[in-house]
Amino acid sequence: xKELNKQTVEKPALPVRILQFGEGNFLRAFVDWQIHKAxxxxxxxxxxxxxxxxxxxxxxxxKAQDCMYHVxxxxxxxxxxxxxxSIVDAINPxxxxxxxxxxxxxxxxxxxxxxxxxxxxxYEEGDDITALPPESYPAKITALLYKRWKKFGSSGKGxxxxxxxxxxxxxxxLRRYVLKHAERNNLEAGFIDWVKDACxxxxxxxxxxxxxxxxxxxxxxKAETGFNDNLVVKGEYFHVWAIGGGANTGDKLPLDKAxxxxxxxxDIRPFRAKKVKILNGSHTAMAAxxxxxxxxxxxxxxxxxxxxxxxxxxxxxxxxxSIDEDAEELRQFAGKILERFYNxxxxxxxxxxxxxxxxxxxxxxxxxxxxxYLKGRKSPHITFSFAALLLLYSGRSASKEFFPGDTPxxxxxxxxxxxxxxxxxxxxxxxxxxxxxxxxxSMLPFFAEEVTRYVEMILDRGMKESLxxxxxxxxxxxxxxxL
Numbered sequence: 001x002k003e004l005n006k007q008t009v010e011k012p013a014l015p016v017r018i019l020q021f022g023e024g025n026f027l028r029a030f031v032d033w034q035i036h037k038a039x040x041x042x043x044x045x046x047x048x049x050x051x052x053x054x055x056x057x058x059x060x061x062x063k064a065q066d067c068m069y070h071v072x073x074x075x076x077x078x079x080x081x082x083x084x085x086s087i088v089d090a091i092n093p094x095x096x097x098x099x100x101x102x103x104x105x106x107x108x109x110x111x112x113x114x115x116x117x118x119x120x121x122x123y124e125e126g127d128d129i130t131a132l133p134p135e136s137y138p139a140k141i142t143a144l145l146y147k148r149w150k151k152f153g154s155s156g157k158g159x160x161x162x163x164x165x166x167x168x169x170x171x172x173x174l175r176r177y178v179l180k181h182a183e184r185n186n187l188e189a190g191f192i193d194w195v196k197d198a199c200x201x202x203x204x205x206x207x208x209x210x211x212x213x214x215x216x217x218x219x220x221x222k223a224e225t226g227f228n229d230n231l232v233v234k235g236e237y238f239h240v241w242a243i244g245g246g247a248n249t250g251d252k253l254p255l256d257k258a259x260x261x262x263x264x265x266x267d268i269r270p271f272r273a274k275k276v277k278i279l280n281g282s283h284t285a286m287a288a289x290x291x292x293x294x295x296x297x298x299x300x301x302x303x304x305x306x307x308x309x310x311x312x313x314x315x316x317x318x319x320x321x322s323i324d325e326d327a328e329e330l331r332q333f334a335g336k337i338l339e340r341f342y343n344x345x346x347x348x349x350x351x352x353x354x355x356x357x358x359x360x361x362x363x364x365x366x367x368x369x370x371x372x373y374l375k376g377r378k379s380p381h382i383t384f385s386f387a388a389l390l391l392l393y394s395g396r397s398a399s400k401e402f403f404p405g406d407t408p409x410x411x412x413x414x415x416x417x418x419x420x421x422x423x424x425x426x427x428x429x430x431x432x433x434x435x436x437x438x439x440x441x442s443m444l445p446f447f448a449e450e451v452t453r454y455v456e457m458i459l460d461r462g463m464k465e466s467l468x469x470x471x472x473x474x475x476x477x478x479x480x481x482x483l
Contacts, residue, residue, distance in 0.1 A: 004227040005066045011085050014039065014047030019103055021114040021137060022164075023050045023058045023090060025212040029071045029233045031113055031164065034241070034255050034262070036086040041258035046110075047088035049103045053116045053137055055094045061231060062090035070229050072214065072221060074345035075237030081225060097132045104144040105151050110252065111160040112141070114174075115206075118167050118356075123177045129185055138177035142185075145178065145199060149191045158198025160252050162243060164206045168272065168363075171244065175201035203244040205272045207279065210235035211346055236346055244268045273367070274330070277319050279337045281364040282311050285385035287353040288361075292388065292398045292463045298348040302341040306467040312338065313471060314381035322371040322379075354392075355405040358436055361389055366439055373444055383447065384470055387454035388463070390430060394418045398463060410436045423459075424452040 002008045018035065020027060038044040050067070052059050062069075067087035073080045093100035103109065114120070120137045127139040134140050141161070148157060163170035175195075182192050214221060214234040221232055242263045243249055250256060250264040265271065283298070289310065290301035301307045315338065320330050365386070369379045391397045393404050393414045404411045413433060419426050428448045431441040441447055458466045 001222060001228050002226055003065075004068055004229045008227070009066075009068060009083065009085075011066065011068065012039070014045060014086070014088055015108045016049045016088050016103055016106060017046040017108055017110045018048045019109060019112045020048050020050045020087075021053045021112065021116055021120075021140070023052060023062060024115065025233045025235075026206075026208075026210045027113075027115050027164065028069065028084065028087075028231075029073075029210045029235045030206060030208050030239065030241070031115075032084055032086050033071045033082060034239075034258075034260050036082065036084045037260060038255050038258040039086055043254050043257040046086070048086050050087055050090045051100060051103075052090075052092045052094070053114070053120060053140070055092075057092065058231075059090040059092040062087065065229065065231060069231035069233065070221070070225055070227070072232060072234045073237045074234070075343065076339075078237045079345075080237065081221075083225075093133045100133065101144075101147070105148060107157075109159065111162065113162050113164065115164040118165060118359075121163065121165050121167060121170060121174050121177070123180060127181070129181055138174055139181055141174065142178045142181040145195060146182070146187060146191055149194050154190055154194050154198070156198060158194065158200070160200050160202065160249065162202045162204050162249075162253075164204055166206075168269075169203055171201040171203040175199075200245060200249070202249055203268050203272075205242040205268050205275060207241070207275060208235055208239040209340065209343075209346060209348055211348055216347075234346075236340060236343055238340055242268045242271050270325075274323050274325065274333065275337075276364055277323065277368050278315060278334050279340075280360070281319060281368060281382075282315060282338070282341075283353050284357060284360045284364045285314060285382070285388075286311055287350045288357065288385055288389040288392050289463060289467070291350050291354065291402055292392060292458075294399075295350060297346075297350060298341055298353070299344060299346065301350065306464055306471070309471055310381060310384075310467050311341075314385075318372060318377075318379045318381055319368050321377060322368045322375070351402070351405075354402075356407075357389055357393075357404065358406055358410055361386060362437055362439060369444065369447075370439075380450070380470065383450045384454045384466075387427075387451045387458065390414065390427065390451065391455050391458055396420070396459070407436075420459075423455050424448070427452045427455060 032048060035046055035048060067090055068083060068085055071082045071084055091100050116137045122136060123138060124136040127134055127136050129139050129143040134143050163174055178195060211234050213232060218232060222228060240261045242265055244265055244267060246266045247264055255262040286301055290307050295301040315334050320334060323330055365382050369382045372379045392399060393411060395415050396418060414430055417426050417429050431448050
């Protein structure tokens with residue numbers, strides 16, 4: 001078996017046109033894979049320099065393989081293994097700031113792409129933009145853009161900046177924080193104008209399930225490829241990347257010309273809203289329920305008739321009616337999403353989906369609940385999923401060994417306040433805790449009461465029977481009035 005490096009594989013020399021913040025599984029199996037495909041198709045000639053956004057990361061592991069690795073993609077009727085060669089260099093700016101600076105001050109550089117996780121795009125008051133490097137991602141971008149402006153002046157050399165973080169208005173938010181850092185640090189008006197006029201921050205939405213390093217298959221994959229690749233990453237064949245900014249962005253990043261499912265839109269918010277409600281909302285709702293039925297993966301959960309029926313009913317009767325788009329197009333869109341849950345090749349672990357479920361439920365499920373309330377409609381399945389989530393976090397559910405991966409203070413509040421003799425009081429206290437939630441749940445009539453009844457039902461009947469009751473009767477609703 002061969003080692004994976006430039007001595008065993010011919011690798012093209014590419015100019016570094018993309019600076020990428022983030023070296024994790026998702027970007028490598030999504031963005032870097034797409035750039036490789038576009039280079040191979042001859043529609044681009046772009047090399048990527050990957051930067052660790054935090055002090056500890058994978059730059060060293062990438063360099064050990066000359067920044068090459070295999071991506072294994074599997075769908076129902078498709079399987080593909082690609083040796084990705086689009087990454088030119090991997091840099092740890094905390095150890096080699098000079099190499100990092102040389103890249104962001106390069107004439108060749110055209111764009112920045114990032115996935116610094118949901119917590120990455122945040123404003124840190126007092127973050128030192130003169131540090132080498134600054135701590136937060138927005139401060140890093142402010143500092144590198146300022147140095148780039150100082151070198152090239154206002155004549156040009158602005159950058160296209162595309163954010164892949166799973167937060168709403170990701171690029172717009174980063175732009176706002178960069179300008180805020182510039183103003184707080186009294187940087188020149190000319191620089192601020194250059195950021196506004198010459199640099200373009202794009203909101204984007206990414207979609208591909210990436211399960212990461214395939215531990216249980218790695219020996220077979222190495223034998224198949226013939227390489228000792230320790231950075232293999234596995235995901236589903238399906239992918240879509242919606243990028244805001246219109247067609248002009250596509251001129252600089254013509255991935256669609258290589259047959260990739262990349263959509264350039266003026267405004268991605270409507271697309272994002274329906275994708276988050278249907279795919280991510282279903283994942284979050286299902287994880288809280290299926291973990292309490294002993295399921296481990298999405299595929300295993302969807303193989304349980306009660307769980308599958310719950311999710312399909314929730315999507316068809318609550319999520320889709322909350323979205324103001326053509327009903328038939330929505331139905332087809334949702335069908336393609338739910339089809340992915342059956343993929344037998346992916347081990348998408350429910351415990352991974354359940355990480356930070358409190359904020360995820362609020363971002364992914366609450367909008368359906370609220371939009372239906374405004375339409376005079378009830379959302380019993382969405383409400384039931386919240387009850388299941390609170391019970392899962394309480395430590396009193398059927399999933400005795402589960403411990404939430406979430407904000408410790410929020411988990412402690414939920415666990416410490418649980419009172420089997422006063423479930424209603426416990427539910428109301430959790431719903432009213434604005435340190436946990438951004439939204440004010442009390443504005444929805446009967447919400448806490450409905451959640452209480454579902455929690456009591458799950459404790460009394462168990463999850464399986466509760467799902468059956470919900471699906472077949474919906475008889476425990478306390479009122480005919482909409483939530």
